[in-house]
Amino acid sequence: MPSDPTRSRKARQLARPSHGKTTAIRAKPVPAKAAELLFTGDVIDAEEALRIGLVREVAPHAELMDRARALAARIACNPPLALRYMKEGLRRAAYGDPRELGGWAIETIRTLMKTEDHREGVASFLEKRPAVFTGR
Structure with a gap:
């Protein structure tokens, strides 16, 4: 800006x-x-x-x-791992092979769903409290 x-x-x-x-x-x-x-x-x-x-x-x-x-x-209040992959996804979308983007996205979602941050995000939503993400 x-x-x-x-x-x-x-x-x-x-x-x-x-x-x-x-x-x-x-x-x-x-x-x-x-x-x-x-x-x-x-x-x-x-x-x-x-x-x-x-x-x-x-x-x-x-x-x-x-x-x-x-x-x-x-x-910064968002999950660090998800932000990292979002930035990578933007780069891939702009400069990568569009045919590979879908497979990469699915694998990334699978990877992120196994993280502590994902579990924290779900728990914080269900408990109606702010999430505390650790980048793990």
């Missing part, structure tokens, strides 16, 4: 192409714009990044860290 745009030296450094940005941009449905940004190194502001779908929201700079931490806290 970017803050309001600046043209500082740090902003220009962050705009340089890197593997992480290449991967993130490649997953977007705007390949012509992604190619332009990667090939030119052009800097775009936060509103343009939002418009082309590169980011999900734009926050005022003063609120940026509070909002980022709030989102991180929402994510």
Whole structure:
């Protein structure tokens, strides 16, 4: 989530192409714009990044860290193993063989259903209490 745009030296450094940005941009449905940004190194502001779908929201700079931490806290309360596999699933869906995705998903679900976190999730639901996940 970017803050309001600046043209500082740090902003220009962050705009340089890197593997992480290449991967993130490649997953977007705007390949012509992604190619332009990667090939030119052009800097775009936060509103343009939002418009082309590169980011999900734009926050005022003063609120940026509070909002980022709030989102991180929402994510962190979920089962760590399931989050790990969800991230892998997103990568596989974007870049992998779609014919293999279904089999991978079924095997992953079977694996996750054998974890302590799965048992904790079911128990916490039945007991109407917040779950405490351990990543096991």
